[in-house]
Amino acid sequence: MEPSAITEILDGRWAALRRTVREQLAAVEYSDTSGLSTDEHRALVFEQMHALAKTDGPRLGFDREYGGGGDIGGSVVAFEMLGFGDLSLMVKAGVQWGLFGGAVQLLGTRRHHERHLADIMDLTLPGCFAMTETGHGSDVQHLRTTATFDGGEFVIHTPHQSARKDYIGNAARDGRAAVVFAQLITDGRSRGVHAFLVPIRDTEGNPMPGVSIEDCGRKGGLNGVDNGRLTFDHVRVPRDNLLDHYGQVDEDGTYRSPIDSDNRRFFTMLGTLIRGRVSVAGSAGSAAKRALTIAVRYADTRRQFNRPDEAREVVLLDYQAHQRKLLPALATTYALHFAQEALTATLDELQSAADPDERRQRELESRAAGVKALSTWHTTATIQTCREACGGAGYLAENLLTGLKADTDVFTTFEGDNTVLLQLVAKGLLTNYRSHFEDLGTLATARFVAEQFVGMVAERLPSLGPGRDDADALYDRGWQLRAFEDREAHVLDGLARRLRRAASGDADPFEVFNSAQDHVLRAGRVHTERVVLQAFADAVEGCADPEVKHLLDRVCTLYALHTVNDDLAWFLAHGRLAAGRGKAVNGAVNALCAELRPHARTLVDAFAIPERFLDAAILREEPDRQDVQWRHDQANAAS
Structure with missing residues (x-):
């Protein structure tokens, strides 16, 4: 049986897309990155990100109205196929177009889409998904970062060390903005966790006023991803920077939401990000x-x-x-x-x-x-x-x-x-x-x-x-x-x-x-x-x-x-x-x-993995390299 007959079944509904991504991956220069320094690996992956941005893959999950492909399932399949290669590229791409871009698309409204999605898709605006905190990872509902409405703006603040945003992909080197998850406070009352678009670097790559950025440093793997830590010291952002699909704040501070229950609103919001x-x-x-x-x-x-x-x-x-x-x-x-x-x-x-x-x-x-x-x-x-x-x-x-x-x-x-x-x-x-x-x-x-x-x-x-x-x-x-x-x-x-x-x-x-x-x-x-x-x-x-x-x-x-x-x-x-x-x-x-x-x-x-990603030294050796003839001669001599 030819493996291609099984590949056809495995590729399923998105077979054409899988073939396209395989062809693109096969054309990409690939070599083992284990010998690269952290800086070299990060630079290489960011360069590959720019090359990836010129393909259709990163656009698949975004609405056609803003230049996307309108194929949500296809976007997941494209990321899955990236898993055949350097996983640092897959993770960094996932942060940029899946998490950061996905949050803007799914939690934001038209004004956010019109203003930012095109720049996110073509990598003009590299971004981060700042949810995890030092003190809270799985328990997202009780994050400690605050976003207090004051004078027509939101004040993003890290009240103590355990509220620091931690392990944030794209933060240490390349990110210019972050979707920051914080407790929204208005009229002295917390409305639960909401998402805010917060600039973290200027056009020269310097941290914005009030934003502190640390490098998480060398990790056990995925060192092409620049994970970092973000701390906010009373950083002011415009009211429009609230990604307000599930909750809006008027100019006078009045909070409105189509979902009355704080719990239900929170879990509905997170559910869109799966x-x-x-x-x-x-x-x-x-x-x-x-x-x-x-x-x-x-x-x-x-x-x-x-x-x-x-x-x-x-x-x-x-x-x-x-x-x-x-x-x-x-x-x-x-x-x-x-x-x-x-x-x-x-x-x-x-x-x-x-x-x-x-x-x-x-x-x-x-x-x-x-x-x-x-x-x-x-x-x-x-x-x-x-x-x-x-x-x-x-x-x-x-x-x-x-x-x-x-x-x-x-x-x-x-x-x-x-x-x-x-x-x-x-x-x-x-x-x-x-x-x-x-x-x-x-x-x-x-x-x-x-x-x-x-x-x-x-x-x-x-x-x-x-x-x-x-x-x-x-x-x-x-x-x-x-x-x-x-x-x-x-x-x-x-x-x-x-x-x-x-x-x-x-x-x-x-x-x-x-x-x-x-x-x-x-x-x-x-x-x-x-x-x-x-x-x-x-x-x-x-x-x-x-x-x-x-x-x-x-x-x-x-x-x-x-x-x-x-x-x-x-x-x-x-x-x-x-x-x-x-x-x-x-x-x-x-x-x-x-x-x-x-x-x-x-x-x-039948997995049809591009051969360049299977270039292990043990597969390049002759299959019968053992000295069989020597053993044969020894057996004859003994007899």
Whole structure:
């Protein structure tokens, strides 16, 4: 089978765009940046940013009215494809056009769009997204920076060290303006976190009066991104610099908003900014694909140890242990790819709608949180596995894996800490009316969950009785989906019951949820794993080519059974599999790895990563470099 037949399925709805971006990436000069100094790397990436600004990619996510492409999903796909190359470029591009530009577009109104979007798109106005503070990262609602309305202007101020804007991309070197998130105060009352466009440098590159800029310095990776710290000392900006789509302040200081609830307004505002979270998940997937391509190609040629009575050494990928390292990771990467594609399509649909459905928007936010968490954790684990699979050679910078590992490490904690994101997923599972859920107090929420959901969740449990856990059933897609659905429903039901018991009586609200966090995180994870399996199964079902469909069906089954095997204790402890069938699951994973081994190279080549980004030294060596003839001569001499 030609890899291109699978590539066609992987590329999906945005196939033409993916081909275009591949061609552009293939034409870009690329070399390993591990030997560059911080200053050299930053300068190189900013130069590449200017080249990128001349293409259509950065414009895709902006409205056509202002010179954009009007393709929100396409903009996410374009950032995902950048993940095949220097991840510093992907992150810096994401800051400029995804976060900074996206905030101006989605939180601002026409006057902001007309004044700034063209300059943002062509990089005339490099900018920052200044949300995170030294003392508050995940807890955005309680940021300490203030924006006080005074005399027709807003005064942006950092009241103490923990309110300093920290780890801000583009701040240390190139940014000229920042979207600053701060507590809006007018008439002596806080109206919650809002976003303000604040100049941070003049045209000569000097900090604006009252703005202090520090360099975060050398990081563990992504050193082409100039992360910095911003402090504001009573910096005045015009009233029009409030990005006022969700809240306006009149000349006399009167505050107006189409959303009365402060909580609902805050979460609605943040919900519009999930494009960055979705983009991170996609880019993480690209990095995992790149690592797997290197490791699988190497394992398909590298030889180690002889079979008895044979001079020729065994190819690494013929060893079952090596297959178990790489092929389940490859199957999971495929599964997450199709989940990402489905997520991007939903994002495109909802953010392109004039009046998006609020319930579906909340579901999108929850799904984006879960997929981002699982994708970035998977990437971190997969790159480490690939490094180990390449032995000591994998530890050399020239073989690219250590750079990938360093650059993707932070993905698990930016655009949302993964642990917090899984709690967000679980919270969304416990109620379909999330705005009401968040307006309730913590203790009231627990009681609401118990009253509303325990019975309903219990009714969804499917039966996986005796006879359905035999070896044949393991390969049945219906059984796999029911197993994942059953596990999700059972875990959610248990969580609801646990909260109900904890909330009875005079329970401490904090302790109610703190004592159940292990259960909350499991609920978020098993739900997302079910969503990922469903997306993969849907993609397989949609394949028109029977040969491709059969191969992807086996890859999907490997993902499903590998996931069951990883959580085998749960399936055994809860009676979903008979005690003896745990071995059958593990045996099925082994059998699928052996079945897919001849297709491993095809499956990674189907990612269609431009070859210049796979230029690892271990892939440039002759595949049979070992001195086989010497061994043959030694064997003859001994006989």
